[in-house]
Amino acid sequence: xxxxxxxxxxxxxxxxxxxxxxxxxxxxxxxxxxxxxxxxxxxxxxxxxxxxxxxxxxxxxxxxxxxxxxxxxxxxxxxxxxxxxxxxxxxxxxxxxxxxxxxxxxxxxxxxxxxxxxxxxxxxxxxxxxxxxxxxxxxxxxxxxxxxxxxxxxxxxxxxxxxxxxxxxxxxxxxxxxxxxxxxxxxxxxxxxxxxxxxxxxxxxxxxxxxxxxxxxxxxxxxxxxxxxxxxxxxxxxxxxxxxxxxxxxxxxxxxxxxxxxxxxxxxxx
Amino acid sequence: xxxxxxxxxxxxxxxxxxxxxxxxxxxxxxxxxxxxxxxxxxxxxxxxxxxxxxxxxxxxxxxxxxxxxxxxxxxxxxxxxxxxxxxxxxxxxxxxxxxxxxxxxxxxxxxxxxxxxxxxxxxxxxxxxxxxxxxxxxxxxxxxxxxxxxxxxxxxxxxxxxxxxxxxxxxxxxxxxxxxxxxxxxxxxxxxxxxxxxxxxxxxxxxxxxxxxxxxxxxxxxxxxxxxxxxxxxxxxxxxxxxxxxxxxxxxxxxxxxxxxxxxxxxxxx
Numbered sequence: 243x244x245x246x247x248x249x250x251x252x253x254x255x256x257x258x259x260x261x262x263x264x265x266x267x268x269x270x271x272x273x274x275x276x277x278x279x280x281x282x283x284x285x286x287x288x289x290x291x292x293x294x295x296x297x298x299x300x301x302x303x304x305x306x307x308x309x310x311x312x313x314x315x316x317x318x319x320x321x322x323x324x325x326x327x328x329x330x331x332x333x334x335x336x337x338x339x340x341x342x343x344x345x346x347x348x349x350x351x352x353x354x355x356x357x358x359x360x361x362x363x364x365x366x367x368x369x370x371x372x373x374x375x376x377x378x379x380x381x382x383x384x385x386x387x388x389x390x391x392x393x394x395x396x397x398x399x400x401x402x403x404x405x406x407x408x409x410x411x412x413x414x415x416x417x418x419x420x421x422x423x424x425x426x427x428x429x430x431x432x433x434x435x436x437x438x439x440x441x442x443x444x445x446x447x448x449x450x451x452x453x454x455x456x457x458x459x460x461x462x463x464x465x466x467x468x469x470x471x472x473x474x475x476x477x478x479x480x481x482x483x484x485x486x487x488x489x490x491x492x493x494x495x496x497x498x499x500x501x502x503x504x505x506x507x508x509x510x511x512x
Numbered sequence: 513x514x515x516x517x518x519x520x521x522x523x524x525x526x527x528x529x530x531x532x533x534x535x536x537x538x539x540x541x542x543x544x545x546x547x548x549x550x551x552x553x554x555x556x557x558x559x560x561x562x563x564x565x566x567x568x569x570x571x572x573x574x575x576x577x578x579x580x581x582x583x584x585x586x587x588x589x590x591x592x593x594x595x596x597x598x599x600x601x602x603x604x605x606x607x608x609x610x611x612x613x614x615x616x617x618x619x620x621x622x623x624x625x626x627x628x629x630x631x632x633x634x635x636x637x638x639x640x641x642x643x644x645x646x647x648x649x650x651x652x653x654x655x656x657x658x659x660x661x662x663x664x665x666x667x668x669x670x671x672x673x674x675x676x677x678x679x680x681x682x683x684x685x686x687x688x689x690x691x692x693x694x695x696x697x698x699x700x701x702x703x704x705x706x707x708x709x710x711x712x713x714x715x716x717x718x719x720x721x722x723x724x725x726x727x728x729x730x731x732x733x734x735x736x737x738x739x740x741x742x743x744x745x746x747x748x749x750x751x752x753x754x755x756x757x758x759x760x761x762x763x764x765x766x767x768x769x770x771x772x773x774x775x776x777x778x779x780x781x782x
Contacts, residue, residue: 338670344699345641413696429699
């Protein structure tokens with residue numbers, strides 16, 4: 243299947259999820275705990291619901307003759323025939339927001355050739371709370387609701403966003419940067435943080451602790467296709483990372499080269 | 513005018529703002545700086561636009577014979593005839609999100625008898641990014657999209673949300689609480705933080721630095737009408753605060769009495 247068809251397929255999944263999610267998010271049913279997912283997090287009903295819709299679409303796609311391997315936070319590895327792309331899926335990125343009702347969560351889908359993140363050919367993220375769509379094709383640019391994105395040239399960190407899986411450790415790690423920023427945000431969906439960083443809505447995004455590839459693979463391509471930068475907190479490129487549900491890395495991302503460097507310098511001084 | 517009519521009037525303002533805001537938020541025009549507002553913040557075009565729509569509606573209301581005094585972050589004090597309620601307005605609460613494009617900002621409207629917050633008769637907050645509406649009438653309960661709200665009985669702080677006007681100082685102030693929380697959020701709109709705390713989407717909300725009455729008057733009534741608790745960081749009730757654009761206070765808010773007390777204890781120990 244051509245990458246344009248994969249994009250249409252991803253957008254179709256996004257529309258299906260978005261149509262139904264508003265009746266579920268924040269409801270007691272959404273929070274019901276189902277099991278522990280392949281990535282280690284607890285799966286709640288709203289995760290299972292999203293995964294069910296995605297699986298249904300993948301089975302239909304496979305029945306039409308397409309082969310691929312699903313790699314999902316919730317389900318682990320699952321082959322649909324032999325060969326083809328790896329499809330890295332986070333059914334709900336921002337699960338806690340979705341189950342509690344905070345209107346900021348997304349679905350993240352990345353299509354990868356081979357087993358390293360540098361092989362990401364297509365990334366798609368949809369904000370399930372408001373319908374914002376972001377996508378990028380390797381070598382063909384990044385798009386926000388259909389409009390081409392270009393990295394901003396901000397000089398000033400008006401908004402530093404971060405995610406903290408372990409608040410007591412991770413929030414301390416951002417303290418050295420705070421004298422340089424006007425405001426902090428902690429919004430709860432890594433995939434969306436990266437997309438809004440690409441737009442320049444967020445000037446600098448940090449995960450001082452750990453993020454896993456299904457959270458950031460699609461957002462990474464979107465940011466990089468708009469000439470933004472993403473590394474770990476040591477400044478190391480992430481393209482060589484394997485697709486692996488257990489592997490964890492810190493993240494530093496910005497649409498501005500100058501701000502990215504300023505962040506790495508401040509983190510190194512600590 | 514009866515309070516029910518005021519509520520209809522507020523909801524009408526919310527609908528007007530929401531209809532048009534999506535074409536503006538995140539656009540370069542939205543960020544254009546206009547002047548310094550009465551509350552001390554810089555007024556950008558998107559603030560001025562919202563204030564213009566609200567003023568237009570207030571002039572029409574006054575022309576129909578209603579008297580009241582507007583107290584606005586942007587415009588300061590403005591009499592529409594003699595006597596009547598004080599109308600405390602934050603045209604865009606979460607201005608930075610609105611101008612940058614982060615989809616989380618609101619309008620906050622509070623109708624106050626006399627000059628103290630305890631005289632708040634009606635509070636209305638609308639999430640301009642997704643249309644969520646919250647309101648409360650003194651003694652008559654709080655409502656979320658028309659459904660009656662009841663404070664939750666959470667025992668556990670899954671989400672601690674905070675706002676930090678001065679990140680370098682304020683983020684340090686929340687560190688003592690972090691060992692007790694699963695996740696932090698910093699979403700950027702105090703009025704919405706209070707409303708989502710009322711719903712139990714946020715378990716504990718803190719402003720360790722300073723908040724002003726136009727940010728929290730409506731949210732305070734909404735939270736309290738659902739049996740939630742809001743105090744300053746010393747545990748002091750805020751009902752006696754005067755309507756004053758300059759007066760600033762810390763905030764601690766929760767829908768759960770137990771969590772509120774746990775937060776005050778942790779803050780006192782530092």
